[in-house]
Amino acid sequence: MTTQILANIPSPPQGVWYIGPVPIRAYALCIITGIIVAMALTIRRYRARGGNPDTVWDASIVAIPAGIIGGRAYHVITDYDSYFGPGKDWKQIFNFSAGGLGIMGAVALGTLAVWALFKYKRIPLLPFADAVAPGIILAQAIGRLGNYFNQELYGRPTDVPWALDIYYRVDETGAYAPLTGRSTGEIIASVHPTFLYEMIWNIAVFFFLLWAEKKFRLGHGRVFVLYIASYALGRIFMEFMRDDAANLIFGLRVNLVVSTVLFIVAAIVFSRMKSGQETPEEVDPRSGDAEEELDAHKHKMP
Template identity: 35%
Template sequence: MFLAFQFQSPGPIIFEVGSLALRWYGLLIASAVLIGVSLSQYLAKRRGVNPELVGDLIIWLVIAAIPSARIYYVLFEWQQYSQHPEDILAIWRGGIAIHGAIIGGTIATIIFSRINKVSVWQLLDLVAPSLILGQAIGRWGNFFNSEAFGRPTDVPWKLFIPPANRPLGYLNYDYFHPTFLYESIWNLGVFFLLLSLFFWGLTNSDRLKVGTLTFVYMIAYSVGRFWIEALRTDSLMFGPLRIAQIVSLIAISMGTVGLIWLYVFKRSLPDIVKSYQ
């Protein structure tokens, strides 16, 4: 007999002291960053890259990614924020977009690589496993905030959403697809795939070419995001199109072209330096 259950957020706040509050969303993001730093530095050691260099890069990524993720989200939800501009900086309430963070982080990595004269693809490969693991952790922030959920459903693993968090048109529905959970599980699978490829590349005589992990990340994450996005009720939109699905298709195409370039045409990627470390 199949045991049914439901998810229900205990609320976004862990505890409050006066006007100060510790929120799950912030705690999860901070935890993801700390775990990501440790993991990327460990992978850097295994690849013979200075781990302190990766630690410095992570600082750049945090500084660039979080504001970029917020700006990206606000731009596509400008109709809402134009009426309440005081909420633009209220990032602790949620409302950041991972694609914005990736764009900002990539730009920061390119600048960092140019300044330090190191391979941008090497650095992206070292960050990719940490990034997807951070995404798996961060998705639980959506759970605690009762946001980023899917369409109404009655599946055994349904998610209860409080009436105040339900979008217009769904006020009479109690249970929704826990898309945060779907994406978190998918991202964990991508994480283990990237780690497996990384360590296979260390031991196999035909080592993975630099840039491979980055392109596999782009394809694997985007495939999952594309179909999960179709379930959501709160997608960022550009007219009738879901922005995340458009970006996912672009990322899948770019990743596929990158792998073909590396393994079919057997060409090196354009880079900041001529030779990889």
């Protein structure tokens, strides 16, 4: 008598559901959930540092669309062969729902947008960056579940017990549809679940940032820079495990090169940044002005 133990991780049978003609995409739901979690955490952390919670909402108005555009632009630039050339439909670069958002581009353009807003409002950026950093990495962990539903960004074929089974998906006509179709049950390949590896790494970085911030009283942007260095370090190892097509620089995957450069730069910057944490007045200088105006108004009251 034999017993067979199914150890491999099965992929979801589909990543898109329909309510009438309206598609409900797991990838989008994961991204939205990550944004909501990051917002809630940042509001709490920024308030604790002495910042105005309304500033977080203002920042989200510019950061979210800029992040989506930046993430898509980075993906298209680093994977341009999928959108340009013979037989390619360049208009697919606007098909955000099909997946393909590069977190490095999202953070870069999102940060630039928030920097411009804070410069206009004359609010220090670094305290806010420290407040938002743990939320970003936690949102990334949640967003990786979207890659799981899309059956994308997986690693090389493997026979480890926790291998991810990739299913063959078809649409209603029977045509191959890896993103929008439904599984036939046929296993195409068993691969390393790099989405899971990165999700676990991101969650570990989240708790590491909270610990390091409290242990070493990090401030003045050091939490954010530590987030960049920690994420880039993990991404370096993930890129070595990836087996999907990618453009190369010096014979190496683009994301591997970018991650390595980011890690080195972030590590150097972190070592040279100011130690200690900001006072509430340094976090939001306008808060003191608001209190003075309120006191002055009270004195004028009969």
